[in-house]
Amino acid sequence: MHNERINIDLEANKSAVAYSIPIGPTHPALKEPIRFSFELDGERIVGVDIKPGFAHRGIEYMGMRRNLIQTLYLSERICGICSISHPLAFTMAVEHAAGIEVPPRAQAIRTIIGELERIHSHILWAGVGAHELGFDTLLHLTWNVREKVMDLLESLTGNRVDYAIPIISGVRRDIPEEKVHLAAEALDYYKRLLQDLIDAFLHDKSVEMRTKNVGVLTYDEAIALCAIGPTARASGVKKDVRQDWPYYGFADMEVRAITPEDFGREPVGDVYDNIIVRVLEVAQSIEIIERCLETMPSGELMSIPKIPALLAALKKAEGEGIGRHEAPRGEVFHYIRLEADVEEPVAWKVRAPTYGNLMAWVPKFLGDEIADIPIIAASIDPCMCCMDRMHFVSRDGDQSTRLKEELVRLSREKTRRICG
Amino acid sequence: MTVSVGNAVWQGLIILLGGGLLGLVYKGFDRKLAAQMQGRIGPPLRQPFFDVVKLMVKENIVPDHAVGWLFNLMPVISLAAVATILFYLPLGGYAPLLGGYGDLVLILYLLAVPALAMMVGGFAASSPYASVGAQREMVMLMSYEFPLAIALVGLAWRLSTILPAGSSVFSLGVLAANPLWGLVGPLGIVGLALLMLALLVVTPAELSKIPFDIPEAETEIAGGILAEYSGRNLALFYLSDAVKTVVMGALVVALFIPYGLSGLAGLTGAAGAALDVVFFLVKLFVVVFVSVIVVRVGFARLKVNQVARLFWLPVTAFSFLGLLLLAVDRVI
Numbered sequence: 001m002h003n004e005r006i007n008i009d010l011e012a013n014k015s016a017v018a019y020s021i022p023i024g025p026t027h028p029a030l031k032e033p034i035r036f037s038f039e040l041d042g043e044r045i046v047g048v049d050i051k052p053g054f055a056h057r058g059i060e061y062m063g064m065r066r067n068l069i070q071t072l073y074l075s076e077r078i079c080g081i082c083s084i085s086h087p088l089a090f091t092m093a094v095e096h097a098a099g100i101e102v103p104p105r106a107q108a109i110r111t112i113i114g115e116l117e118r119i120h121s122h123i124l125w126a127g128v129g130a131h132e133l134g135f136d137t138l139l140h141l142t143w144n145v146r147e148k149v150m151d152l153l154e155s156l157t158g159n160r161v162d163y164a165i166p167i168i169s170g171v172r173r174d175i176p177e178e179k180v181h182l183a184a185e186a187l188d189y190y191k192r193l194l195q196d197l198i199d200a201f202l203h204d205k206s207v208e209m210r211t212k213n214v215g216v217l218t219y220d221e222a223i224a225l226c227a228i229g230p231t232a233r234a235s236g237v238k239k240d241v242r243q244d245w246p247y248y249g250f251a252d253m254e255v256r257a258i259t260p261e262d263f264g265r266e267p268v269g270d271v272y273d274n275i276i277v278r279v280l281e282v283a284q285s286i287e288i289i290e291r292c293l294e295t296m297p298s299g300e301l302m303s304i305p306k307i308p309a310l311l312a313a314l315k316k317a318e319g320e321g322i323g324r325h326e327a328p329r330g331e332v333f334h335y336i337r338l339e340a341d342v343e344e345p346v347a348w349k350v351r352a353p354t355y356g357n358l359m360a361w362v363p364k365f366l367g368d369e370i371a372d373i374p375i376i377a378a379s380i381d382p383c384m385c386c387m388d389r390m391h392f393v394s395r396d397g398d399q400s401t402r403l404k405e406e407l408v409r410l411s412r413e414k415t416r417r418i419c420g
Numbered sequence: 421m422t423v424s425v426g427n428a429v430w431q432g433l434i435i436l437l438g439g440g441l442l443g444l445v446y447k448g449f450d451r452k453l454a455a456q457m458q459g460r461i462g463p464p465l466r467q468p469f470f471d472v473v474k475l476m477v478k479e480n481i482v483p484d485h486a487v488g489w490l491f492n493l494m495p496v497i498s499l500a501a502v503a504t505i506l507f508y509l510p511l512g513g514y515a516p517l518l519g520g521y522g523d524l525v526l527i528l529y530l531l532a533v534p535a536l537a538m539m540v541g542g543f544a545a546s547s548p549y550a551s552v553g554a555q556r557e558m559v560m561l562m563s564y565e566f567p568l569a570i571a572l573v574g575l576a577w578r579l580s581t582i583l584p585a586g587s588s589v590f591s592l593g594v595l596a597a598n599p600l601w602g603l604v605g606p607l608g609i610v611g612l613a614l615l616m617l618a619l620l621v622v623t624p625a626e627l628s629k630i631p632f633d634i635p636e637a638e639t640e641i642a643g644g645i646l647a648e649y650s651g652r653n654l655a656l657f658y659l660s661d662a663v664k665t666v667v668m669g670a671l672v673v674a675l676f677i678p679y680g681l682s683g684l685a686g687l688t689g690a691a692g693a694a695l696d697v698v699f700f701l702v703k704l705f706v707v708v709f710v711s712v713i714v715v716r717v718g719f720a721r722l723k724v725n726q727v728a729r730l731f732w733l734p735v736t737a738f739s740f741l742g743l744l745l746l747a748v749d750r751v752i
Contacts, residue, residue, distance in 0.1 A: 021548040029639045043552075043724060132639050134630055134721025140458040206631065206720040370552060371723040374639040 020047075021370070025054045029132060029374035032384035036365075036377070043369040048362055056388040060348050067343040068094055068168060068314050069307065075334070076162050078350060079386040081124065083162045084110075084117045085327035086350070086386075089334040091166045092247065092323025094345075097338045098168075098314055100304065102248075104297040106170035111249035112183075112292045113157065113165050114325065115285040119190065120149045121328035122278040122285075125381045126201060129275065132374035133210050138200055145193055152186040155179060169310055170302030180293055187286050194283055201275050202263070211271035215364040215376035218269050225363070228356040229330020230281065231380045233259050234274040236267030241326035249292050258284055271379045315343055329353035329381045337419070347418050352386030431517055432507060439506040443662025444468040446705070450665075450713050457717045468662065472655050480651030487544040494541030495649070495656035501533035502663045509670045510596040510678065511700065523590035524572050527671070531568075531626065534660050535561050538635070542645035553644020556724050557628075557635040563731035564625040570739040571615040571622070575600060575675055578608070578746045592671075596678035604749050611745030616676045618739040623668045623711040625731070627661065631719035632727055640721075665712065669704040672711075677703050 019040055025033035033054035039047030059078055063071040075090040076083050088110055095102060102110075123146040130138035150160045156175055157163035165171050175183070201207055217227065222235035232239050240257035242250040258280045260266070260273040267273055304310045318340040324333045330353030337347040357380040364376050402410070448465040455462025482488050507517045508527055535557055542554030576590045582603050588594055600612055625632040636644045649657060687695055722730070 019548060019551070021552065028642050043555075130720070134633065134637065134639065135719065136630075137458045137717045138720075140460055144459050204720075206722070209722065209726060210720055369723060369725075371634065371637070371640050371721075 023373060023377075029377055031128065032382070034382070034384050036373070038365070038370070038373070040370065043371065045365050045368055045370070045373070048365045050358065050361060052358065052384060053388055055385040057385065060350060063348045064344055064346070067311060068338075068345060069311065071345060071348065072166075072168065073164070075350075076164065079352070079383050080161050081121050081383065082117070082327045082329065082332065082352075082386060084113050084165065085325050085332045086334070086352075087166045088114055089323035089325040089327075089332045089350075090336070091168050092325065093321040093334040093336040094168050094314070094323075094338070095321070096323060097319045097321030097336050098317035099319075100169045100313070103170055103300050103303055105174075105299045106301050107248040108292050108296050109171045109173075109175055109301075110166055112175065112289050113153070113163055114248075115289045115292075116149055116153055116156075118285045118328045119282050120146055120153070121381075122282050123149070123197075125278060125328075125378070126197070126275070129271075129375060129378050130201075130207075132378045133207065135207065138207075141200070142197075145190075148186050148189050152182060155182055167302065167310075168314065169304045170300070172301075174301055175296075183289065183293060187290060190282065190286055194279075194286075197279055197282070201279060202272075207275075208272065210372075210375065211275065213268065213270050213272075214368055214372045215271045215274075215379050216269050217360050217364050219267065221363045222269065222360065225359045226356055227330075227360040229326070229328075229353050229381075230274060230277045231330065231357045231360055233257055234267065234277045235269035236260070241324050241331050245324065247325070249288075253288060253291060255284070255288065271375055274379045311343070314338070316340055320347075327353050329383060330356055332386075350386075352383060354380065354382045354384065354387035357382070358387065428517060435506050435511065435517060436503055438511075439503065439663050439666055440659060442701075442704075443659070443664075443666045444472065446665055446669075446708055447662045449705070450708070453709070453713050454717050457713075468658075472658060475650075475655035475658065476652055478651040480653055481648075483545055483547060483648050485546040486648065487546070490544035491541055491648075492653060494537040494544065495653040495660070498534040498537035498541075499656045499660040499663070501530050501537070502660050502667055505530045505667045506663070506670075508592060509667065510592055510674050511670065511697075516592055523588065524576055524592060524595070525590060527592070528569060528572060531664075531667070532561060532565065534664060535626075538645045538657070541649070542635075545645075545648035547648045549641040549643070549647040550645055552641050553635045553637070553647065556637075557645060559724050559728055560625060560628075560632065560635060563728045564622045564735075567618045567731060567735045567739045568622045568626070570736070570743055571619045572675070574615055574739070574743040574746060575612075578604065578750070581750050592674050596674045599676075599678050601676075604746065605752070606749075607745050607752070608749030611742040611749060612676070614738050614742030614745065616672070618735055618742065619672055619675070620707075620711040621735050622731075623672065623707075624715050625727070626668055627665055627712060629712050630716040631722045633716075633721055634724050634727060637721060665708060666704065669707045670700075672707045673700065673703045677707075 021038050021040060022035065023038060024030050024035040035051040035054070037049040037051070038045050059074060063074050066074065072087055072090055072094075075086045078086045094100075123142055127139040127142035127146070130136070130142065153163060154160050156179060157165055157173060165173060217225075217231065217235045219236045221227075222232045222237045227235065227237070228239065236259050238257040238259060240255065241247070242253075242255040243257045246253070246255065258277050260268070260276045262280055263276045265273065265276065302310075304313055317338045320335065320337040322333065322335050324331055332353055333351040335347065335349040336345050339346045360380060361376070364379065365373070368376060445465070445468075447468040448463075451467060452462045452465055482491055505527055508522050508530075510516050539554045539557045539561075542550040542557065575595065578600060579595060579598060583594070583598065601609060604612065624630070628635055634640075634644075636646055641647065646654065646657060
């Protein structure tokens with residue numbers, strides 16, 4: 001990696017380091033546990049070490065001991081905010097592996113719920129960001145307007161989170177004609193609100209002072225570190241699963257990755273750009289849902305409507321499949337491997353968006369100040385419980401660090417063990 | 421001024437008690453009104469009283485690596501310093517209790533004491549968060565003290581050019597008894613308005629409220645200076661913050677809006693005094709509302725370098741301009 005900002009020489013900087021402060025695993029700036037160790041020179045950050053692994057729950061392991069329908073429910077509980085993104089990617093992976101078609105109406109419903117989740121997730125993020133800036137008024141106002149989409153989700157699916165909508169081969173609930181006007185009302189509400197959101201976040205002097213040129217991730221760094229989702233788009237990388245590999249209803253929509261250029265700003269990759277991308281994506285989601293509602297195909301909801309038949313079909317299936325969905329935080333990726341006559345998935349691998357953006361934190365933090373830590377930490381919209389894939393604890397309780405080479409070796413051994 | 425010692429003692433006790441109660445009541449209003457403005461319900465008005473009582477009965481933890489005596493002493497010093505200022509402020513129609521024994525310059529120093537006490541306490545806690553908070557408090561203190569001093573000294577100087585020589589113009593009693601607004605020309609009034617603006621901007625910084633709450637910055641350094649304080653010590657800091665709010669408000673009232681209503685209403689005696697006290701409380705509330713509550717609802721937290729730049733450049737420039745206008749006003 002030919003980049004000075006990433007390859008910053010920590011040893012050389014150590015001499016200037018006056019002290020280090022730990023942030024986390026529990027800290028008011030963090031909504032979920034992760035540990036940062038910052039090396040500081042005065043208020044300036046000269047080094048950062050990130051230690052994840054505090055929210056590891058072994059969900060993949062559990063999923064590999066349950067049948068696919070049960071695992072679907074488990075996948076919904078990987079994350080409370082992306083509670084449709086994981087099941088969407090999971091069902092997609094299973095359908096891919098088993099060669100099951102999804103009826104067009106089910107695809108449209110999946111798209112609609114997925115985009116509604118994006119709206120609520122981005123508004124939630126905006127509130128969290130405001131709180132990290134010490135702007136609690138904005139937090140309370142944004143979370144107040146978020147209730148509208150939560151209410152809509154509740155009336156469409158029965159739940160505020162964990163919607164239990166997708167099932168392998170289709171969806172579990174229809175969006176009946178009489179509920180379409182509820183959706184239209186909520187969308188109108190957000191369309192009217194959009195300008196207020198832009199005024200409150202993008203034209204507010206004190207927000208600008210705290211976010212412009214803070215937590216910069218340049219275009220090259222975003223590419224080199226494989227950043228994804230809004231984090232990458234804020235740096236000007238036109239990367240969006242809905243654009244690059246269209247699926248479901250996105251295929252005939254020509255979704256375009258939103259970058260700060262759409263707001264007339266040259267992408268810097270700072271926190272301000274992150275806000276731009278997320279606010280504009282709310283508008284984009286409204287558009288997508290409206291088009292889905294207009295062109296809603298009729299037809300059945302599941303291609304295999306009876307659960308016993310579905311389970312039987314899945315038991316016969318053999319092969320591997322991948323599912324990728326543009327979650328609000330970036331691409332979520334599920335890999336699944338099925339074997340004939342085995343009910344459980346033989347392998348299940350989840351890569352949540354935060355995992356892809358983890359390393360983007362390092363260049364974002366370096367050179368900024370302590371006061372910027374909370375908002376930079378929040379800027380990638382991290383979700384630790386989605387992301388934590390492993391935690392290494394030895395039998396005698398000693399928690400040591402494993403470096404890349406050893407991790408690769410261990411992973412390969414495990415893959416060989418699983419795949420025989 | 422002669423006050424009998426016995427009288428002074430019980431009047432002092434009333435002022436102390438009243439100042440403390442008033443501080444907590446205003447804190448209650450502050451929390452309730454801020455909540456309403458943010459679209460929340462907010463705590464009941466008496467919540468600050470519950471908080472103090474609860475903190476008083478909670479365990480008082482001193483960190484293992486802290487310098488114990490310094491750590492425990494600082495909350496007491498902080499509260500004592502702000503409580504002392506109460507004796508030098510004209511409250512309602514009443515002249516300052518210790519008006520003859522100290523003046524504006526003493527108040528300026530006493531106002532810096534709580535910040536210094538929190539700083540020392542923060543360093544004594546030997547926690548990285550508290551240390552960062554203490555460093556920030558230091559920068560804050562250096563930032564807002566200068567415009568504050570310009571505003572206070574500017575007023576006293578202008579008054580000295582009007583009153584006969586030998587008057588104790590630095591005494592708050594004298595300053596409050598001779599409101600400058602009516603004594604200067606139009607330019608002077610603009611100058612006074614600028615000084616008042618500077619003082620109103622300094623007030624939230626002095627009280628460490630958003631956008632200047634960087635020494636405590638909850639989301640950044642987990643309460644900073646106060647991170648390691650708990651129980652009785654935290655209650656004392658809480659109280660001193662409450663009293664400081666009253667003190668800063670009363671200072672602005674005494675310097676810029678010292679008017680009473682009793683003369684206007686033609687009331688004398690107890691009724692007049694009561695009216696003046698009520699009017700004083702209203703003025704105090706207006707000052708706190710404008711410079712603390714509204715501001716803390718409407719802004720994001722600034723960074724320490726932004727705070728320093730704000731006070732050293734625009735606010736200092738404003739107060740200098742005010743001073744200049746007062747001087748020009750004297751010449752013409």
